[in-house]
Each structure stands twice: as structure tokens, then as C-alpha cells.
Amino acid sequence: MSAVTPYDLLVIGGGINGAGIARDAAGRGLSVLLCEKDDLAQGTSSRSGKLVHGGLRYLEYYEFRLVREALIEREVLLDAAPHIIWPMRFVLPHSPEQRPAWLVRLGLFLYDHLGGRKKLPPTRAVDLTGDPVGKPIKGSFTNAFEYSDCWVDDSRLVVLNALDAQARGAGILTRTAVLSARRDGGFWSVDLGDASGARRQVCARCLVNAAGPWVEDVLEGVEGSSSQRRVRLVKGSHIVTRKFWAGDQAYLLQNHDRRVIFVNPYEDDLALIGTTDIAVEGKPEDAHIEDAEIDYLLAVVARYFDRPPTRADIVHSFSGVRPLYDDKAANPSAVTRDYIFDINPKQPANARPPILSIFGGKITTYRKLAEHALDRLSPFFPAMGKAWTASTPLPGGDMPDADFDGWLAAFRRQFPWLPDGLALHYGRLYGTRTTQLLEGAKSLSDLGRHFGALLHEREARFLIRTEWAGSAEDILDRRTKHGLHLSAAERQAFTHWLQGLNDAAPEPMRAAT
Template sequence: MDTKEYDVVVVGGGINGAGIARDLAGRGYSVLLCEKDDLAQHTSSSSTKLIHGGLRYLEYYEFGLVRKALQEREVLLKSAPHIMWPLRFVMPHDSHLRPAWLIRAGMFLYDHLARREILPGSRGVSLKKHVAGGPLRPHFHTGFIYSDGWVQDARLVTLCAMDAQERGATVLTRTAVTRAERQAQGWLIDLSDDSGQTRQVHAKALVNAAGPWVGSFLETAQVEAKRKVRLVKGSHIVVKRLYDHPYAYIFQNPDKRIIFAIPFEQDFTLIGTTDVEYTGDPAKVAIDADETAYLCDMASRYFTRAVIPADVVWTYSGVRPLLDDESSNAASVTRDYELVLDQTGAPLLSVFGGKITTFRKLAEEAADRLQGLLKPGRGAWTASAALPGGDLPVDITPYIEQLETDYPWLPAGMAQRLARTYGSRSSRILEGRRDLSDLGTEVVPGLFEAELRYLVEAEFARKAEDILWRRSKLGLRLPADAASKLDAWLSTFRGA
């Protein structure tokens, strides 16, 4: 068997692995990114989908982490404005939980720990006069408004993997590392894909970005773990839209935790998250009845219209692999990260912890550390680089309007959906099409063959769930048989 040679093999197709592969490929290194399932299938598609500094982390004196995350917000918003955009948050004031002066102090720090160009600062608000007060219980009179950002988290991972591939990396999904053997000049790595095919590759350096499986991968590589992750389950519920305005809410709760209520996919409201210690298989994580009841109860403390479990139309859960700082409770475990470089032989860099907002900085630091061990390459570059489809202004409304003008035959809302999914890459689906029939068969409502071919050929989609729940959230709207119809089409397309 011929053994392919790489400078770096990155294990783990979540946000950190995809980000590291992208950064290294852009510096000129030969990179293989392998993921045992689909891109972002686990933790990285299960976040609250925020690009945020972490306002609540100020209470735990995590000033360095908050500042780093705040600095990254606008870098990310500029890099992919089609899948990330500014969002204003309203915090109703509950004087029984935190005094107003403490919140004002926190907001002041949040506004000034990092420079802002896009996001407006915080201010107090009368909930009796502001539109955001309408859905709330009448005893909430005042509140605070501040800025953060929204992200389609799984699409962010896909865009990083696409960018890595376009810069020369090899991306293999549904491909597991079954053995990693340290040798004198590097790593010998055995791979096995979901069809049972095996291959062997060689790498000068190995990156362990396996998220919840970071410890078990160290066992595979027979390397001693110098840090540990603490697995914390975070669950979310989705209900039909609770209000019509564009603001999100951050709610303080009697247990000192916070939850968010966020406009989601136009017709829904996303509520989350929980923090529950987790000891099971990260691949089988799911919300339980207690978590659903908790999120409903906490939201109902604030909304006039009570939220009950029967309102829930979808749930998702993920396991956060947090850096174990021996905190007494799951909510206070640090969201910072640590990169551990083992050089007892060929280099192995392991990623412990992290959050989606700081992924680019984490990847840059990882690439910097590996660069000193590899042949000379180009320097850091991602701070000013657009992700695929992201070469647009921060406000993409004019682009959406242009699509509607250029393709007036698109069904209502489709131009906006394509723009918010693919950005400027929408042209790769639409260019040269003169009417709806040019998009091919409508395989399921609203999804035509031209878009599906793009998802398979450019975005690594292999199964219906990849398309319905990670490349998009169309699963919220489509009929129950959509997945089987999509899988049948995908099987025929791949076999053609």
C-alpha cells in the first residue's frame, strides 16, 4: 500500500479541527483533515449559535477569555456576513438576582474590553416603551440592551473545511483513525472509512482536535494525557415563534444561570442552554425531560405566554469538552482552551476546551506552534480573510435584492435563503439558469437538484441529515418523508 505523505494530519472535523486545517493549508502546508462522522456532527452543531464575548463569564473573573472573544466577534462577522450577523440582546432586570449597578458595571466592561466598529454599545431601556417589553410579564419595567452576534455554527465549520480544501488540504469525512503509531520521522496513521476501505498515511505532525474524544484519541496514539476535559451537556429547545421583533433575550434565573431566547429560522424561537455533567457516550447525547422542563420553566418566568413541553417542535443536545479546571459546578467551568504539545517523539498537538467564538484565534495559535517544527511556511493570514461566500458587505441586504432582481422566477423567500446559506457562492447554483426548470427536479419541497449537487460536490454532504440539519435547518419545515426521499436521491446521484 502506498503511504501518502502529509505535513500535518488533523483529527476531528469540528470547528477547531476545521479551523486549524484551514490555517495550516493557507500557510502552504500539506494537510489532511479527517472526521469519523460528518463535519460538525457533534459539539460544533449543538451550540447556542452565538458569536459572543460571554457576558456571564465576567462574574467568574474570566477577563482574558472575554477580551479575547470580544476581539474576535467583529473579525468573524466580517469574514462571513452571510452566516453571521449582529444581534441585539435584551436583559430584563430582576432586582432579586443581581443589582442594577453590577449589571451596568458588567456592560461597561463588555463595551470597552475590545474595540468595536460594527456592534453598537449597551444602554438601559424602559420595557414599558420598548418593543422588546411587549412579550414580557408586566412586572419587568426596565432592562439593558447590548450587542453580540449570531452564527450558523455547522455552516461555519463547513466553510472552514471548504476553504482548507480550496487551499490544498485533503478533507475526508466519515473516516476514522484506527491507529496512530509514532515513528522516528513522524506518525504512521491507519484510516478506515464508512464503506470499510482502509488506507495508510504518514504525517510529520499530528493534531488531536477530537473534542469530546480528545482523551480517547490520546489512548489510540499511546500518549499520556497531561490535561483532561470535563464533559458538560448543553441542551436546547425550539418552539414556534414567541414574538415578532428581531431582538434576542438573555434571562437571569434564580440558580444564577442564564438562558437565551433567540429568533430562529424566521418562524421559531430557540431557548437554551443547560449545563449538566455528562458521563455517557458523546455520540448518543440527548435532552432529557428534566432539561426540557427547566428551559420551559425559566422562559415562562419572563414571557407572558407560558412555554410548556408540548410547545417544543425540535430539540438538540451537545457535549462540550471543557478544559477541566476543577470548578465545583458545570456552569462555572472555564470556556477557555489550552493547546498541549507533546514532543517526546514526533509532534502531537492536542486541543483541550475552547468555544466557537475563539476558534480562529485558537487555530492561529496552533498553526504558529506547529510552524516552528515544520518546514518554513507563510505567516498568519486568517484575521482579514473571507470564508467561502463571505466576500460581501456586513449588511448583505443589497446582495439579496440583486438576486431577486436577477432571478425573478425564484420562489418567494428562496433568494434570501440561498444568500443566507451560500453568500456569493449562490451564483454557483444559479448562474446561467433562466427559469425554475433549469434547477432540475424538486427532490423535496424547496430543494432542487442544482442545489443538492452543489452540497454534495462542494460541501461534503453525504446523507439527508447532513443537508437537513447541518448544511441547513430545512428539517424544521419539511415533511416527515423528506429524509428518505433525499437519501434515495443521494444514493442514485453517488452511484451515477
Template sequence: MEFDLLVVGGGVNGAGVARDAAGRGLSVLLVEQNDLASATSSASTKLVHGGLRYLEYYEFRLVREALEERETLLAMAPHIIWPLRFVLPHAHATRPAWMVRLGLFLYDHIGGRRRLPGSRGLSLKGAPEGAALRPDYRKAFAYSDCWVDDARLVTLNALDARERGAVIETRTKLVSARRVGATWEARLQPADGPERQVRARAIVNAAGPWVSEVLGGALNVETGSGTRLIKGSHIVVPRLFEGEHAYMLQNPDRRIVFAIPYEGRFTLVGTTDVAWDAPPGPARISPEEVDYLRQSINRYFVPQTTAEDVVWSYAGVRPLFDDNADSASAVTRDYVLEVDAPEGQAPVLSVFGGKITTYRRLADQAMDRLAEFFPRARPSWTRGAVLPGGDLPDFDRAALARALCAEFPFLPDDLAARLARSYGTRTRRILADAKSLTDLGEDLSAGLHAAEVDYLVAEEWARTAEDILYRRSKLGLHLPPEAVGRLEAYLKQKAPPLPVRAMKA
């Protein structure tokens, strides 16, 4: 088969590029060697944010662009992205109050903030935000950013790309590719089928941590640019505080750690920044990282956390552009797009670095860089185009949940709310013409019914229990082990079994 564009990598950048290119009228094939968002893109702190701390490194352009994109993404996907208020307790030994105020003033004004409330000072004495904090923290600052279900963001971009004509193939590895004049000939190896060959007029290398490996290996292209691999780890503990706000905590080493409400009953804590010197691949949190994150929250919160309180952890390797910074925390979170296009030969565009918040802008700029090779492609279009399920009236997810309960009176309120925040208006495709919970099929536990599993397998490339429980949803935190076994047994009826990595670290 022949395509205009072969995209390598099913993380947020690859899925974003595939969506953008398909919407410009190009024929697109995306290949991902594992599941969508199975590496870095599901291992984030799950924020759409400008990056307040990046101001200290004078990354003003990156922060401005990210803040502008924050507003754009909030409007594109209000079912999986929503505003989140952050409380920043003032720690005298780290940054003086005037520095924090100046940073927040810039944060409020350089990105064209429209929908989110601005920052303000906050007295913690008697305030709900101070109830769980140690009494020596008396003052704080409050500001706004957004929460995102990172793995679903990737899936929805891939879904939109497919609906615009792209072909999305998970569990398919790029073995090699060679230039034959103005065309790439690529060899692909599916996990459950024979190797085959495709042709493409251009390649986008969005392989994340594997970007340099793909460039120098499968593509045999030399480059002077490279990635700096940084491991970021998170822990999940029982809920530390009441309320829907989050905390940004300053540590004595000047790093910051977030404490964020997670899945109702938990608090998500992260992240670390540790140099990763091993080859790209699955990562696990180290005992030292667990201790670092525990000490970070124990420094601030009255409830003290032990290692035994950690109910789940995850780690990911972030492929940052190597700018030769001295420390892992100082490495730029900006992205670099590099095009290799010898005269008369097919181009490859490689993506170095980047962050979830700027993925749409990155994809837009990537396609603009390739525009000379596709003169008939349509212009930029993604700003303002909602993702599947995101067409909520007034961006009101709660109103959608209420409407679902009215249309399907048998739905428990908590199930309606969960479906609305995962699938938005496409929830109705799962519920279809159901008249009772029984019509949704077997309840595999925690409100995960067979109808939802069937939808994820048929429409969202889910193949394993891990795909469903830790990427398409976060229900793995709520299901007992025997329920996971029932889900795995059910999935064997839907597709051939695939190797499954350990779901808990």
C-alpha cells in the first residue's frame, strides 16, 4: 500500500500529527509498536499547564505558547480536560514571596488567559485549603491550570484521525525503511501477523524515547540532534485532603512536586526528574524516588505517608531535547522539529522533546514544515476543532451526566459521571438502546460493563486488560484481582491473546 505520510509512534505527538495530516487531506498510516499512549504519554502528571517553574529558566516563549494552548485544549476536549485550582504554600526557605508573586503575575498575563480565574494570595488559617497542611504554613498563593486524562487525549486524537481517513495500527513495529527516490519503502512487523511493506512519500518520526533509535537504526539517517532521557515517577496514595483543589509543593532542592486529587479516593503525587542512561523501554519507580515523593508531601501535610501507603506507582521516560543543561530539572521542555530531506529524496521529520500541552501546536508546525512536499494539502485547521465526544453544550460535563441519567434512568449517578468524563457525548454509543443495566452486559466490577469493553475493543484499539484498566480508564485502581481475571477471560473471546506487561509497579 502507498500513503502520503507514515507516522511512527502512537503517543500524543504521533497521534496529533496523524490527526492534523488526515484533516489536511493526506493519506496517513500511523504505526505504534505497543498500545496507544503505552509509554511517556500515559506517564505524565496529567496536567495541561503553562509550566510555572519554567519561568525561572527564562522559557518565556514556551510558557506563553503553552498557556495559549491550555485555553485551546480546554475548549477542544472539555470532557477529559477541566480547570484545576492549585494552592502553593509559601515556603520561606525556597523562593521569596515577591518572586512567586512576580511569576504568577506573568503567568496570568502572558498567555491570553480568558476562561480561568487569575492568581491571588491566600491565608491558610481557617481556610479549607489549609485544613490538611501543617500549621507552620500560614500563607499561600492560588492559581489555575487544567487537569487532563493524558492517555484518553492520545486515543481521541487517534480516533479523530481514523474518522478523517487515517489508518491506525497498534502492535506494529517499524523494522526498517529506505529511500527509493521520492518515496520511502518501509517494512512493518505486526505482533500477530506476517511482515509487510508499505510506501510513503514522507515519514514523521514521533517515536518519543525511541526517536534517535528509529532515526539512526530503522531509517539509517544521521543527525546532530539528540534526546536526553529523563525518568519521571509518580505515586498514588490514599486521599490526603478534602476538596477538588491541588497543591504545588516547593522542596528545599528547589524542585516542585504536585499533589492532585485522583480517582475520588486517592491523591496523585509527582514527579521526579532522574537521568535515564539505559536504552528506552519500560521504567519502574525506584525506592529512592518513592522516599523523595513521600518526604515532599510529609513536609507539608499533617497525614504522614509511609511506603506501605503507596497503592500504585508509575514511571515514564521523557525524551527531552538535549540542550546540554547541567541538571535534569533544567533541561528544556520545548520541542525541536528536524527535517532531513536530501535533494530529490523523500523527507523525514523527527520530533525531539515536547510536552502534552503543546502537542497540537507541535503537530500544526510539523505539517507546516512538510507543506512543500504536499502542495495540495489543505491549510491548518485544528484550532477550535473539538475532539470526539467534546461537543458539550457550554463545556458542561456535569450537565451531560445529568442528561444521561434522564435518558437512561437506570444509570447510577457515579457511572453516568464516569462515562461522561471519559467519552463525553459519545457515551450514547456505548449505552445505545439499553433499557436496563442488564442490557449493558456483565458487570466486570466497578461499573465496567461488557458493553463498554466491547466499545473499547471495537472502536479504541483496546486489546488487553492493561489497555482498558490503566489507559482507556483508571479503573485498575478500583478493581479487585479476581475482577481483572474476569476481564482478561472476557477479552480472550474478543481477540487473540497478547503479551501483557505488569500493570502495577
């Protein structure tokens, strides 16, 4: 890429906000370069609770605008990516020690109606003593409420936005850090460095600082930039156990401290339990789950379930650092999940190139955040196109009527030799792009080496070729969740195979920019 021709936007950060902004901007006709110092979604955006939801508990903090926006976005995203986003029912056992029944009913009534719910079924009252969803719950809890939200494969949501941005002309550079940036006349002169140590310089008319937990670090490296806004780092940790109840419903559990814990079905036979809210001191990348957090999560689950998991049942854990806007709330759980922009200068003046920094946000509202960010930049790009993403599916999501089940049935007829579990896996991760993955394949042997579970060589090569995957972690933990289902020996064998592939052909191992 030439440093002579400036980009309109240089987006710093390959999480959900950065990828969403790059996609939206490229579709409006701007030239865009996105730089991510690690892998796409390697930070917070692959370590979330994996939900597209309105945020039921935010109603207690009077975040009505945020909840309404999130509830509207829930259905927009359900239409845009039905392969990686799908409805889920949540059972909320009533615990009168935390909240009276009338307050819960009121909150759920608002939750059902604030966002103009169309696709998802409404809240219902549940008698836990007779309903199947109450079977795993202790007999001391007799009543519950059941409501709707959506599941999302968070890291794939990031990748799909980056893919669409690239398809619309954006450059995507992974493992490429912004080392410094300085204003040079009417442009930003930006120094980049990649994982090999190579350095280059590019120019841009505008910087977008979407670095999440590292947003303040980026500002420190940008000459002449500062902000009175501050980010507040709050760690959320999750544990993954074997699934310990029947059915595809999730549970929302109220704790004595008035926080809530999600217990969600995960990867068919697993359960995802979280999250905690812990203030973070130090580097975000050093955050990890602590013993006290594990004890906390297990204790909440044990309060409600007859046969709760123990430490011995934990198969995986992870911690994500949420870059929340610092609204000075004393309780980390009460810190707003809304987002704030800081732009300098606020309007075109003396040809000074702007920098837009993002503080806060949540995965559900990323698309709307991107729209609002570009609205803020419109004075600097008066010829920029209009908002367009609300009615445009993400890659793989272009299914008639956003009907995943109907599409999957047709896909299985097209590839009858695929085992059902593998067909569902490919359909869920790649949607209509699965035909690209399977092009020319006529039997299971055409998928190449089998590494264990549902992982075959063809899928790994597809991810390397098309989705910027370069390491075993990129493939096993972010692009897919195969890592949860492979033995240590199988994972080591795959890593060894991939290393050999990288050693033999280092250059093609990154998707084209």
C-alpha cells in the first residue's frame, strides 16, 4: 500500500467497534485501513458473555435509552447474521430476597416493549414445580419468569464485519501495531510495525481510536492528542463446565449482592457461566480469572441448582476486560455500558486532521455505535454516503427471510454426505459461505486430514486463506471453538501441522488486504 495516497480513515483496533466502523465507512465510499496489533477479536471481543441482549439489569440504573437501542439492534442483528446469532430463552428463578416479583414483572414488561419486539416470543410466568425448565432447580424456588434474548458467536461477528469491510475496499492488517502518529499538514502521518519487525508509514485524513481497553495508550502515542474522557477497566470472568441440565434454555440467577449470573448452554454439551465485575489495575492483557472469582460463580450456581458443577467440572475459563466509559460510579456493576465519543477537533478547522476516540460500548450496539461515529465525522467527509448497514446482511447471512433452519435443510440436501454434526458446524460458522469452503468436495475424504472432533484440514486452510488466521489459537479458539473439543495431544498435533505449513509458505498465510 502506498504512503503517497492517503486513506480517509485509519482505524486502530480490530475488535467489534473497529471492525464495525471499518465496514460501515467502506460501504459509504471512504477509503479505509484497519490496523490490529494482534489477531482480530483477540481482546475483549472474543471474551464476552456471547449474548446479543438489551441488558435487562441496566433498567435498574435507568439506562432506558441504551436498553431501547440494544433491543432494537437485537432484531437488526438477528436478521443480519442468523447463522451466528439465534434466539435463546432465559429462565429467571424468582428470589424475593433480591427483588420483589412486581419489580421483576415491571422490568420484563418494559423489556418486552421498549424495543418494539417482533420476532422473539414474549415473557411468560413459569411454575418451576411443574415445568420441565424447573427440573434442575432446587425445590425452594417455585416460581420463575422466562424471557427472550439472543446468543452470538462474538469473535465470528468481528471477523464477518472485517470480511465485509474488505469486500467493500478496506484494507485489514492484523498483527500490525500503530507505533506513533503525528499531524503533518492536513494529514496524519502514521508509523506501523508488524510482527516481523518490519516498519512502514501511511497517511490518513482521520484516525479512529477503537482500541478498547488500550484507548488511552493509543492517545498517548498520538502526538498532540489528549482527552478529558477516561476509560474504566472492569474484568468479567467466565468458566466453562460440562452441561448439567436438560434442554436448550439458559438461566439468569440473582445473587445476594444483587448482581446476576448467566448460565448458558454452550457448544452443545457445555455450559458458559458468568460474569464477574472486578476493577482492573495494571495492563489489560494481563487479566486472568482468580480463584475468588471461580468460587463466586460456583457459589451462585450452587444456590439454585440441585446438582451444580464443582471445580473438577471446569474445562475452560477466560477473562475479558471491558473498556467502560468512566462515569465515576462507585460500584463496577453500576458503571454505564453506554458509549461516548471524543473528537478533536470537533469541526473542520485550519485543515487539522481529526482523531475520534471511543470510550465504552457493548457488543449488541456496535453497529449503531459505528453509525453514530460516522455521523460525528460527516463534517470532515461531506461527500460520504448514507447509513446502510441496518438492512444489509453480514457475510454468510444472506438467507431467505433470515431463516437459518430452512437454509440448513437445503444445505444438507446439497451435501448429503456430510455428517449432521459437521453440516451444522459449517452452517453455523460460515452460513452461505459454506459453499466456498466445500467447493469441489464430494466426500468426507475430500476434507483432508482429520485432526479430531469436527476439525478437518480443509476448514483450517479456508480460515488461513480467507480470514486472517495464522496461529493455532486463531483457528481453535477464535475462528472456531474446536479447541474446547480436542485433547491435548490432538491440539499439539494440529499446532505442529500448522507450524509446518507456516514454515513452508509464510507469505500466503495472511488473507489479502
